Amino acid sequence: MAQINDNYLKLKAGYLFPEIGRRVRAFAAENPTAKVIRLGIGDVTRPLAPAVIKAFHDAVDDLAGIDHFAGYGPEQGYDWLINAIIEKSYKPLGVELKTEEMFISDGSKCDCANILDIFALENVVAIGDPVYPVYNDTNVMIGRTGEADEKGYYENIVYLPCTEENGFIPALPTGKVDIIYLCFPNNPTGTVAGREELTKWVEYALANDAVIFFDAAYEAFITDPEIPHSIYEIEGAKQCAIEFRSFSKTAGFTGVRCGLVVVPEGVMGTTGTGERYSFNKLWLRRTTTKFNGASYPVQRAAAAVYSEEGWAQTKEVIDYYMENARIIREGLQEAGFTIFGGMNAPYIWLKTPGGLTSWEFFDKLLNECNVVGTPGSGFGPSGEGYFRLSAFGHRENVVEAVERIRKNFK
Numbered sequence: 001m002a003q004i005n006d007n008y009l010k011l012k013a014g015y016l017f018p019e020i021g022r023r024v025r026a027f028a029a030e031n032p033t034a035k036v037i038r039l040g041i042g043d044v045t046r047p048l049a050p051a052v053i054k055a056f057h058d059a060v061d062d063l064a065g066i067d068h069f070a071g072y073g074p075e076q077g078y079d080w081l082i083n084a085i086i087e088k089s090y091k092p093l094g095v096e097l098k099t100e101e102m103f104i105s106d107g108s109k110c111d112c113a114n115i116l117d118i119f120a121l122e123n124v125v126a127i128g129d130p131v132y133p134v135y136n137d138t139n140v141m142i143g144r145t146g147e148a149d150e151k152g153y154y155e156n157i158v159y160l161p162c163t164e165e166n167g168f169i170p171a172l173p174t175g176k177v178d179i180i181y182l183c184f185p186n187n188p189t190g191t192v193a194g195r196e197e198l199t200k201w202v203e204y205a206l207a208n209d210a211v212i213f214f215d216a217a218y219e220a221f222i223t224d225p226e227i228p229h230s231i232y233e234i235e236g237a238k239q240c241a242i243e244f245r246s247f248s249k250t251a252g253f254t255g256v257r258c259g260l261v262v263v264p265e266g267v268m269g270t271t272g273t274g275e276r277y278s279f280n281k282l283w284l285r286r287t288t289t290k291f292n293g294a295s296y297p298v299q300r301a302a303a304a305v306y307s308e309e310g311w312a313q314t315k316e317v318i319d320y321y322m323e324n325a326r327i328i329r330e331g332l333q334e335a336g337f338t339i340f341g342g343m344n345a346p347y348i349w350l351k352t353p354g355g356l357t358s359w360e361f362f363d364k365l366l367n368e369c370n371v372v373g374t375p376g377s378g379f380g381p382s383g384e385g386y387f388r389l390s391a392f393g394h395r396e397n398v399v400e401a402v403e404r405i406r407k408n409f410k
Contacts, residue, residue: 007143012152016133016378017041020362027366037401039328039389040372042187042346044252046320048301049313052251055304059297070296075288077104077260078296081303085260088306095232101264101280103287104302106294108217108246108259113138114290115213115242115261118282119269123178126158128170130188130379130386132215135181151381161382162189168340168349169193172200176208182231183215185222188379188388189349190341192227198234205240211267211279212237217246217259220318222344238264242279249346249392251305251314258294258302321346324398325391331402335409346391349376353409361387369404 020040028036048056062068076082082102090097105111112134121144127135139145139157146155153159158177160170168189173180182201184193205212214231222229231241243262247253263280271277294302304310329342338351352361358375365371365387376386391398 005141005143007141007145010140010145010147010154011137012148016374019378020372020374023362024366024372031370034370036366036370036372037393037397037404038372039391039393039398039401040374042249042390042392044249044254044321044392045394046252046317048252048256049305049310049317051307051310051313052301052304055310056297056301059300062300063296073293073296073299075291075293076284077102077293078299081299082260084303084306088311090230090232093228093230093233095230097232097262098265100284101262103261103263103283104294104299105259105261105291106257106298107248108215108244108261109134111244111259111261112213112215114286115244115283116142116144117286117290118279119179119211124156124158124176125179125181126160126173126177127181128162128183128186129153129159129381130162130376130383131181132183132187133379135213136380153381159380162186162191163382164340164351167191169197172204176210178208178210179213180205180210181213181215183217185218185345186341186347187215187218187345188347188374188376188383189386190343190345190347191349192222192224192344194226195228195234198228198231198237202231202234202237202240206236209270210240211269212241214241214243216243218249218345218347219245220250220314221322221346223322224344227344232262232264239266239268242267247302247305250318251302252317253298253302256298256301258298320395321391324393324395327395327398328389328391328402331406335406337409342391348389348391350387350389352376352385352387358384358387365405369401369408371401371404 079099082099086097145157148154162168162170168191219229231237231243245260247258263283265278265280267279268276269279305314325342325346328348329339333339340349342348358377362375374388376383
């Protein structure tokens with residue numbers, strides 16, 4: 001009989017968002033007339049930009065004719081998309097990248113997991129707490145860790161608590177680690193890191209021959225001109241950082257699927273015999289072996305995001321969500337909640353009132369307000385006593401949800 005991967009059995013609970021879905025379905029079945037407003041999972045609600053839709057349709061039409069038909073494309077993505085991203089998204093930041101250093105994918109969630117293929121299990125990994133669960137769980141799945149302790153911390157992972165006391169930005173590791181996960185703007189706390197803070201991390205990585213996995217999936221939501229959009233705005237980062245970006249929230253591609261990962265040629269690791277080797281070459285080999293590339297219509301649609309018309313339309317949608325974030329943030333502050341985030345990110349991180357646990361507050365919000373959020377404890381032990389609300393909702397639902405919560409928590 002085939003043997004399973006026992007590492008999956010180390011995972012102590014179902015993935016956070018399916019558990020939320022299970023509880024909401026159970027509530028809806030018992031309360032069929034209740035209008036449930038979902039501000040939990042960060043799924044977008046606005047239509048794709050018109051320029052993106054046109055490019056999508058045109059690309060599908062290309063596949064209907066012999067002259068413009070496209071079969072297999074380059075596994076790492078078409079140059080016309082990669083170069084558009086470099087020119088329109090990175091060069092304005094003062095960041096120079098080579099076409100060969102960017103790889104188009106079907107989403108940054110996949111990239112954050114798949115990148116582990118090219119790193120040895122012996123690497124010491126540091127992860128923030130609370131954190132996007134994929135970082136933690138994929139390290140468990142590949143066999144890097146031992147069992148979890150009573151807190152939920154796994155052996156062989158270095159956890160860096162992100163608390164109110166440190167502004168939800170983790171302190172540098174006290175010892176040497178090899179891989180560091182950073183996410184700014186942060187999911188779930190909505191906090192951002194300034195240039196000085198990111199410089200500390202780059203300096204640490206360079207001094208310790210570590211690699212930073214920098215998740216910049218929400219960089220398009222930054223409103224403060226002083227906050228970096230890319231880790232590569234920091235000197236030396238192209239020697240120590242791999243950056244992930246996503247079209248899911250930026251352009252509403254959650255159901256379309258497109259992302260990218262930047263692996264600079266200067267990011268090096270060592271072989272078992274101590275020789276230095278470029279992770280770029282390894283990721284290219286992994287990509288061309290295990291991936292056939294994002295589809296041609298999706299990449300044409302993604303390229304349209306960076307057209308003059310497409311970006312203006314996309315920015316309107318981003319502004320819409322950020323106005324939602326303002327409504328939630330200010331409305332709940334007025335109701336007496338302690339609020340974080342929601343200014344440079346589409347997530348609002350709040351303290352649960354009255355000493356409620358994260359899941360107790362989830363159930364109270366669902367049952368009494370018919371509003372769905374995300375329990376902070378689902379992102380890690382340090383998230384206990386906190387709660388995440390998403391700005392990815394319809395405006396009328398956001399306004400109504402805030403009003404329901406305000407009335408219930410007078």
